[in-house]
Amino acid sequence: MTNSITIFPYQPFEIASGITLLNFQNKDEFSQLIFRIHNLKKHVTLTDDTNRIMHFYTNHDNPLEENIKDIELIGNLNNFDINSATQLKIILKRIVADSVASKDQIESINSELNNLIFDAITQYTVPLNLDFYANFEKILKAKGIFIDTSIWQNYCDKLMDVISFYAEFSSKKMLLLYGIERLLNLSQLNELDNYIKSVNLSVVSLESYPMILKEDGLNAKVYSIDNDHVRFDY
Numbered sequence: 001m002t003n004s005i006t007i008f009p010y011q012p013f014e015i016a017s018g019i020t021l022l023n024f025q026n027k028d029e030f031s032q033l034i035f036r037i038h039n040l041k042k043h044v045t046l047t048d049d050t051n052r053i054m055h056f057y058t059n060h061d062n063p064l065e066e067n068i069k070d071i072e073l074i075g076n077l078n079n080f081d082i083n084s085a086t087q088l089k090i091i092l093k094r095i096v097a098d099s100v101a102s103k104d105q106i107e108s109i110n111s112e113l114n115n116l117i118f119d120a121i122t123q124y125t126v127p128l129n130l131d132f133y134a135n136f137e138k139i140l141k142a143k144g145i146f147i148d149t150s151i152w153q154n155y156c157d158k159l160m161d162v163i164s165f166y167a168e169f170s171s172k173k174m175l176l177l178y179g180i181e182r183l184l185n186l187s188q189l190n191e192l193d194n195y196i197k198s199v200n201l202s203v204v205s206l207e208s209y210p211m212i213l214k215e216d217g218l219n220a221k222v223y224s225i226d227n228d229h230v231r232f233d234y
Contacts, residue, residue, distance in 0.1 A: 008053040018197040019220035023207040026227045030208035041073040058173045070173040083146045092140050094169050103136050156188040167199035178206040190219045
């Protein structure tokens with residue numbers, strides 16, 4: 001799978017499956033890109049804004065058609081909450097869709113539980129009641145399902161689960177972060193690159209660090225733009 005990103009005034013950046021590092025060594029240029037991405041994420045900048053300098057293309061049948069819904073603007077990995085209400089809602093809906101065979105059995109057991117709870121709450125003078133019609137999704141939500149982050153030992157573990165989440169529970173084609181090069185060592189970057197390729201996703205990280213040559217042994221694709229705005233593809 002090959003996607004592309006355009007950032008004015010540069011030629012398009014081809015984005016294949018795996019990790020791509022976009023390294024803007026000029027701090028001002030890097031800062032402006034991050035600022036613009038956050039405005040796009042917060043909808044301060046609209047997707048049809050003619051002043052946008054950064055565009056994402058993921059439609060192989062129509063390479064000039066932009067579908068921003070294919071992109072997840074994650075940003076800073078530190079600030080990403082994998083157990084946010086939004087993420088968990090996506091997980092619950094998918095579990096419901098994939099559990100047709102066991103849905104009737106679970107709701108039957110829930111009906112028995114409702115009767116027991118009803119008997120327990122009707123002994124009081126205050127007229128207590130309960131939701132007898134809670135559907136499968138509400139039952140799952142009540143069970144407090146979450147992604148177990150206690151097993152994470154480092155940023156590699158966190159990013160692996162973030163990628164797994166989007167691979168399993170969404171139709172996103174490209175994840176956009178920044179600064180992962182500072183959080184991961186060479187071995188971790190290569191391990192993640194292999195995994196991301198296996199699930200046919202693209203992960204793009206905007207970076208800003210001094211660079212002369214691509215690090216020896218790094219499998220990820222690297223685009224580096226120096227302080228004079230000269231581009232190097234590795």
